[in-house]
Amino acid sequence: MTEDNSHPDQKARLEQLNKYSLETVHGVKQDVVFSSYPEGITVDESLSTNEYVNKIIAWHHDRNLIEGSSDKDQFCKLIQEAGELSDSICKGKDVSDDIGDMMVVLLNIAERNKLSIKDCLAKAWDDIKDRKGRMIDGIFVKESDL
Numbered sequence: 001m002t003e004d005n006s007h008p009d010q011k012a013r014l015e016q017l018n019k020y021s022l023e024t025v026h027g028v029k030q031d032v033v034f035s036s037y038p039e040g041i042t043v044d045e046s047l048s049t050n051e052y053v054n055k056i057i058a059w060h061h062d063r064n065l066i067e068g069s070s071d072k073d074q075f076c077k078l079i080q081e082a083g084e085l086s087d088s089i090c091k092g093k094d095v096s097d098d099i100g101d102m103m104v105v106l107l108n109i110a111e112r113n114k115l116s117i118k119d120c121l122a123k124a125w126d127d128i129k130d131r132k133g134r135m136i137d138g139i140f141v142k143e144s145d146l
Contacts, residue, residue: 056104057107057111060107060111061111066108066111069108069112070112071109071112074105074109077105078102078105078106078109081101081105082102084101085098085099085102131143133145133146
């Protein structure tokens with residue numbers, strides 16, 4: 001991401017799109033629709049969350065990161081990624097890549113333990129849905145820990 005929080009390729013794409021004139025019919029603006037990106041620019045179509053999860057899990061298997069790694073190794077990787085998230089938060093930078101990287105590692109750990117993200121989220125929701133507590137210094141502290 002650049003300082004203005006736009007994707008690095010966004011500026012180049014917009015510059016290329018600006019080369020195309022907008023045709024009007026009777027003074028009414030018409031939407032410009034491209035069936036492909038100009039000058040050979042290609043991007044992945046937007047995928048569903050499940051499609052991303054499946055692609056990431058396949059990526060782990062293709063690189064032997066399920067059988068050839070361990071929960072301990074992946075936990076160490078998760079902490080490394082948490083450090084990068086902390087750095088981005090402290091510097092006021094975009095955190096989307098850091099959160100995504102952590103989710104990739106969590107998917108690895110879930111896959112090796114034969115869990116789905118849905119299983120894990122359902123368990124977490126069941127744990128917190130009725131939880132009571134209060135905010136202390138910006139952190140929710142559950143009633144049983146007060």
